[in-house]
Amino acid sequence: MFLRTKTLVAALAASTLLASGATARELVINTDTSDPAPKKAFEQLIADFEAEYPDIKVTWNLFDHEGYKTSIRNFLTADSPDLANWYAGNRMLPYVKAGLFAPIDDVWDEHNLHETLAPAAASMTIDGKKWGIPYTYYQxxxxxxxxxxxxxxxxxxxxxxxxxxxxxxxxxxxxxxxxxxxxxxxxxxxxxxxxxxxxxxxxxxxxxxxxxxxxxxxxxxxxxxxxxxxxxxxxxxxxxxxxxxxxxxxxxxxxxxxxxxxxxxxxxxxxxxxxxxxxxxxxxxxxxxxxxxxxxxAPTDTVHLAANAKNVEEAKLFLAFLARPDVQTKINATLGQLPIAKGAEIADDKFLREGYEMLSNTTxxxxxxxxxxxxxxxxxxxxxxxxxxxxxxxxxxxxxxxxxxxxxxxxx
Amino acid sequence: MTDISPSTPSRGWWRRNQQRFAPWLFLAPGIAMFLVYVIIPIFQSMSLSLYDWDGLGEKTYIGLDNYRELFDDEAFYTSLKNNVIWLVLYLLAIPAGLFVALFLNQNVTGIRLYKSLFFFPFVISQVVVGLVFSWFYDPSYGLLNIILQGFGLEPIPVLADERYATYGIIAAGLWPQTAYCMILYLTGLNAVDPEQIEAARLDGAKGWRMLWYVVLPQLRPATFIAMVVTIIGALRSFDLISIMTDGGPWGSTRVLAFYMYEQAFSEYGFRMGYGAAIAVVLFAIMMVYISAFLWKMYRDERGR
Incomplete structure (x- = not known):
């Protein structure tokens, strides 16, 4: 774990340097993670992100799980956050088509995500572009x-x-x-x-x-x-x-x-x-x-960059952070689900281990x-x-x- | 000392027309609200029903295609049929309410408590009514099926069987609606002229004849209001269906209002144009009743 984080420090230091001049950096995230476990997982995730990037202040808007399905349409057009969680596959197609999600191929290229997130790459691709970061799935x-x-x-x-x-x-x-x-x-x-x-x-x-x-x-x-x-x-x-x-x-x-x-x-x-x-x-x-x-x-949950995001740079830092194996290990331990990133660890749970084994051997x-x-x-x-x-x-x-x-x- | 200053022309105009304009001035805020929130949206819905729109992207004009699809849509006819069933059976709330009101219209100790208890179902939320009845109908643990089993009968999964589900929901809806009609009739009964009752009694009227020829005619205003609220209530039935069956099993308990919501706003919907087309049809059906009642009300007012 420590070794892995250290290898990433260099890359992260570079990206923080870029923004050293900025004073108050902000990031707005909307999620539907209102059930107890997902809520706690996101609390931790955001706290860890803020600890790593002390100059970025994260505003997190938590929506009710059911209500979110309607409100995401409104807030993406009217009062857009920088990031929003949603689902992979055809579920994200209407937002991609309406130009409300932005492609993040640069994040995927820069952090070698094509390799580390390979199992979910196909379900994140529309028109040859990558439209978000998958962070969890379950069998x-x-x-x-x-x-x-x-x-x-x-x-x-x-x-x-x-x-x-x-x-x-x-x-x-x-x-x-x-x-x-x-x-x-x-x-x-x-x-x-x-x-x-x-x-x-x-x-x-x-x-x-x-x-x-x-x-x-x-x-x-x-x-x-x-x-x-x-x-x-x-x-x-x-x-x-x-x-x-x-x-x-x-x-x-x-x-x-x-x-x-x-x-x-x-x-x-x-x-x-x-x-x-x-x-x-x-x-x-x-x-x-x-x-x-x-x-x-194995349905995959994802986080997307909104096309009308105001803090694109900070949002991409967050997405790269979320794609990291150690971060996915931690968030999925709380969620009781499986991480997607290669090298992330599976929580000690018999169902998760069986599921992981089954999905890794799926041809x-x-x-x-x-x-x-x-x-x-x-x-x-x-x-x-x-x-x-x-x-x-x-x-x-x-x-x-x-x-x-x-x-x-x-x-x- | 002839210094009567000539009044300004504008003030004179206001003086002369004050009587005519004052009512409109007072009505203006109400009319403006009514226009913005009721009248204009009606026309917006009508125009939206000619488009194909997912609520996000571009609207595409498709003429009457939404209506063409609607008239070839099984789900639409199921909803329409259920609306008719609702309309007919929901009216049972009126006689039921009347008899509860007649029953409660007496002076015994604690009658106020009984009245409030009978009125209680109307006070609690429809969502709660729906939940209570879902539990009542539950095929394994519900009270209804425990009773049926007590008589040696097979349990009936009321809400999971397309034959009974709509009737099951209407029964749940009748509970609060009966209470509502009861309150309307209780207030009506207070206004019944005791002298007429007295006179009828001297003429030997009692029981059904008394009710039919003497009491009911005096309750006509209450009956009228009860009809209006019950019919409109039946046509906009939504919350009970959403809570008790979510339109199922396989869409067999949908009504137009619910189908419109499903098509336009639910998780699998967002066909705004199609939803608007359903809304227009529902509006047309409601208009028949609303205009008939408005016409009757207008005639009655003039008759006085």
Whole structure:
């Protein structure tokens, strides 16, 4: 750690010299990190930055997580901060297109980020330019009750057939195999993403979310056919449209359900509810077609330079600071997520270690998540279709035709 | 001493026209606000509905394309159908409110407490009402399904079933709306002429006949207001839907107001033009009722 920081001191000294003449330097950052862990992580991050650059005064505006999605549009146009956090992939496309984010290729070139942030480079690139600094990501997969699996003699399923068999065993013992809450729709997209990544692979999934493949295509139908198998084996909890993802945690905590297809953020509330690491474990979503390289889902959070920023130089210092491995180590230890920078250390947590191992060995590609890879309108229609399919699988044709209609309009 | 100074012409003009202009002067601030915040936005929405705009970039003029898409949009027809269901069932709040009011219109000890308790659902926020009813309907832990199980029935996931979800939300909405109508009728009942009741009683009227021929006609102003607020309340229903189902399952509980919000302002929306087109349609539907009621009000005022 110390060695690494020392190597950076020279570069940093150079950049501070440039601004030695300036008196009061400022930097304005807007973030949506209102949940306890992200809030604390950003507090630390900003304090550390100020300690390193004592002449820069950081103003940090903290927004409510949900409200931010609307307010970012207003403040970027009307009263722009220098930096704002957001998400990688298609989610940042509208802001890039509207000229509200500025490219920061110079920061990437200067600090060799093409090398150190390589895993997320593709999802930060639009029109050949880099549009922000990724600082954290987390794996998706299946979280499950290890104690229930052990009691019933179920192994971590490696193939889809083993997963279906596990569902049968659990059902036979009166335990719901997979809990899910689809009231806010996106949880169903997690299942769809994995089924598509495993059935057709990463390239197909990206082509589908980018509108290059009709929803009525036979390969899309194959995904739903696999999903139908899960429904036929009664894999999912009943009445899932009633619940949010948090409410759907309850059956798992109470031992009435055994698995949850989720992101790593589900671990914190499950632990808070009293589950220990002996009761809770993680496995990679099983293989469906062995000929398809395994791709994973790992949404990336990012910080962007606003096009109307007033303190561009300070903002770029901050971005370079955020890209540093030691900084990412620290922020992700607080967040309970994975750092992106090469050389950063993973916190001592079994889920993070498993996730890190899985993602570093991923050869197929890393998807962001359905509603970040597909444009907003397509995402909304798609997720609604997924929820409907899970309850009314017999309506598949009507659902796919509806999605196809949306696709033809959205990607004109 | 003829030094009556000639009044300045302007002052004379003001004197002469004072009576005519004073009301407009007093109205001016109100009219200005109404123009800026109500009338002008209506026309802005209408013009916006002819554009394709994401709220950030350039607006593109697309003529009536938004409306063409709207009339070929299943979600729009679902919302429209739900609006009609809301409109019809929400009116149940009026008779319900009337009967609660008749029931509470008596003098027993603590009647004020009972009245306030019945009025309570209208005082708490719609969001809270929505949450309370979501818990009531919850398929695993909700009171409704515990009761159903007590009778040996299968639990009904009211809010997760497209057949029942809209009705479930309307039932939640009727709770505060009934309280509102009740208060309107309670004040109305205070104004009922005791002499007419007395006279009717001497003529042998009681029960339903008394209510229908003597009391109800005197409650007409209260009924009128209750109709207006209930219909407008039904058309702008939004918060309960947002809290209880978020428009789901798969969009089956959307109404126009909610669909407009989703298209224009939600996380997956930002189609300002399309949202504006929905708003214009909703406005047109509301206009039918609003103008009918305004017309009736105008006629009644003149009739006096």
């Amino acid at each position: 998706w997969g299946v979280y499950y009750r290890l104690d229930i699996f052990n009691k019933l003699g179920i192994e971590e399923p490696k193939t889809f057939d083993e997963l279906l068999a596990a569902c049968d065993t659990l059902n036979a013992n009166g335990i719901t195999p997979i809990t899910i809450g689809t009231k806010y729709l996106w949880t169903a997209a997690g299942v769809f993403d994995y089924l598509d990544l495993r059935t057709n692979g990463y390239d197909f999934h990206m082509a589908l979310t980018q509108g290059e493949i009709p929803w009525t295509d036979d390969r899309v139908r194959a995904v739903f056919a696999n999903w139908k198998k899960m429904l036929d084996h009664d894999c999912f909890i009943d009445n899932h449209p009633s619940w949010s993802w948090q409410e759907a945690l309850a059956p798992m905590v109470q031992g009435e359900a055994a698995m949850y297809v989720m992101g790593n953020f589900a671990v914190a509330p499950l632990r808070e509810a009293g589950l220990t690491d002996d009761q809770l474990d993680f496995f990679q979503f099983p293989v469906i077609d062995p000929s398809i390289p395994l791709a994973e889902e 197929g590609g890393i998807a962001q998540f359905f509603d970040r890879d597909a444009p907003a309108e397509m995402a909304k229609a798609g997720m609604e279709g997924f929820q409907e399919f899970m309850v009314k699988p017999e309506r598949l044709d009507a659902i796919l035709e509806r999605l196809e209609k949306v696709r033809q309009r959205v990607y004109k």
